[in-house]
Amino acid sequence: MITFAKITYHMSQVHLIDHPMVQHKLSIMRQKETGSKDFRQLLKEISLLMGYEITRDLPLADIEIETPISKMTASRVLGRKLAVVPILRAGLGMVDGLLDLVPVARVGHIGLYRDEKTHKPVVYYCKLPEDIQERLVIVTDPMLATGGSSCDALDMLKERGCTNIKLMCLVAAPEGIEKVQAAHPDVDIYVAAIDERLNENAYIVPGLGDAGDRIFGTK
Ligand code: PRP
Numbered sequence: 001m002i003t004f005a006k007i008t009y010h011m012s013q014v015h016l017i018d019h020p021m022v023q024h025k026l027s028i029m030r031q032k033e034t035g036s037k038d039f040r041q042l043l044k045e046i047s048l049l050m051g052y053e054i055t056r057d058l059p060l061a062d063i064e065i066e067t068p069i070s071k072m073t074a075s076r077v078l079g080r081k082l083a084v085v086p087i088l089r090a091g092l093g094m095v096d097g098l099l100d101l102v103p104v105a106r107v108g109h110i111g112l113y114r115d116e117k118t119h120k121p122v123v124y125y126c127k128l129p130e131d132i133q134e135r136l137v138i139v140t141d142p143m144l145a146t147g148g149s150s151c152d153a154l155d156m157l158k159e160r161g162c163t164n165i166k167l168m169c170l171v172a173a174p175e176g177i178e179k180v181q182a183a184h185p186d187v188d189i190y191v192a193a194i195d196e197r198l199n200e201n202a203y204i205v206p207g208l209g210d211a212g213d214r215i216f217g218t219k
């Protein structure tokens with residue numbers, strides 16, 4: 001079982017996934033010597049582990065099955081539809097772990113990048129499943145820094161009718177959590193760490209650097 005602490009701010013909840021294996025893997029990811037191959041693999045593994053918590057309240061239905069020994073009433077996840085929506089690029093690194101857990105989930109994509117000077121997000125892509133508004137949507141992005149990118153992605157999903165959304169990040173700054181909770185009090189946030197602060201370039205301190213660059217080896 002995965003244990004986690006719940007910290008309540010306003011209406012939504014921040015779920016801090018403090019499972020030892022998540023914390024162990026995150027520490028390796030943070031180290032500057034860790035290369036892209038290991039960084040990607042660890043992010044995938046953490047995403048699967050976090051996925052256990054994020055899917056914890058999926059409803060179950062009874063089904064009648066037969067084991068080699070006898071008939072029984074068993075449980076199956078109700079036909080609740082799920083969509084994973086990564087914020088490009090870095091959110092892509094969390095998709096495969098979640099798909100290992102829920103292989104039938106659909107995947108949408110939201111392309112956003114932070115302008116280097118203003119630190120404000122710029123939208124460049126959006127492609128979502130047609131029935132996205134009927135699905136539980138898990139938005140993925142390893143870094144919740146100022147919160148601008150996540151807030152814009154959540155706005156875009158709500159404009160398209162989504163009402164059941166969760167945000168899954170790896171490392172968050174207190175500033176980002178506050179911003180998302182103020183703008184989207186209905187969206188629970190799942191994180192593996194809440195770090196100290198942002199620096200003058202709006203990077204998380206201590207953080208892990210630029211997640212997109214570390215996943216894809218672009219710097
Ligand atoms: C990073 C990160 C988030 C965003 C977080 O993306 O993956 O999307 O910054 O910052 P914010 O909370 O201040 O908006 P980036 O813009 O570097 O794009 P990339 O994933 O394509 O590298």
Ligand code: URA
Nearest residue numbers: 145203204209210211
């Ligand atoms: N984006 C990142 O990739 N890292 C940060 O620390 C902040 C924004």
